[in-house]
Each structure stands twice: as structure tokens, then as C-alpha cells.
Amino acid sequence: MSLDPVTQSLQSVKGTLTGATNQLANGVVEGLQNTVVASFQDWLAVHPVIAWMVHHPILTLVLGVVLLLLFWGLVRAIAQLTERIWITILQVP
Structure with missing residues (x-):
């Protein structure tokens, strides 16, 4: 009985889990970034003088x-x- 298929399966599962973890982390970071940027843009829209100063x-x-x-x-x-x-x-x- 060879362990190569089991090792390959474990490597495949490890790669899938690592990819899923990276995608989840990237999704969280992108979501947080989008939230902060949207909040800042909304705040600048309410305060046009400060928006002018920033630009x-x-x-x-x-x-x-x-x-x-x-x-x-x-x-x-x-x-x-x-x-x-x-x-x-x-x-x-």
C-alpha cells in the first residue's frame, strides 16, 4: 500500500484550505477598505470645504x-x- 495518493490528497486539501483562507482574508481586507473609503467619501461630500482642501x-x-x-x-x-x-x-x- 502506497502513501503517495494519500499524501497527494492531503497536499490538495492543504492547498484548497490555504487558498480559501487567503480568499477570506482578502475579502475581509477589501470589505474593510471599501467601508472606510466609502465613509470618508461620504464625510467629504457633507463637508465641501474640507473636500476642497484635500483636493x-x-x-x-x-x-x-x-x-x-x-x-x-x-x-x-x-x-x-x-x-x-x-x-x-x-x-x-
Whole structure:
């Protein structure tokens, strides 16, 4: 009695189970990926400004720097105004 047919059958079953396991794993990963992508796309559809920012990163960066500079200038202007007000208050007899 030869063990070759049994060994070949076991190898065939092993290959089938390995293939099924890989297909299941790939199916789970693809399903999870599709779910995450669909959720992100739905979220971007609800938030068009953020969607625009995602699709135009260079313009977003430039606008961010410009807004930061404008905000910094506003803070400096408020600080100077406050300083002048305190100097005026302290100079009044």
C-alpha cells in the first residue's frame, strides 16, 4: 500500500484550505477598505470645504500661511492698541 495518493490528497486539501483562507482574508481586507473609503467619501461630500482642501493641498498651504500672517498682524495691532490705551490712561493726571 502506497502513501503517495494519500499524501497527494492531503497536499490538495492543504492547498484548497490555504487558498480559501487567503480568499477570506482578502475579502475581509477589501470589505474593510471599501467601508472606510466609502465613509470618508461620504464625510467629504457633507463637508465641501474640507473636500476642497484635500483636493488642493498646495493652495490650502498657501492660504493657511496667508491667514496665519494676517492673524499675527491682528494680534500685533491689538497689542499696540492696548499699549497705547494704557499709556494714555497712565498719562492722564
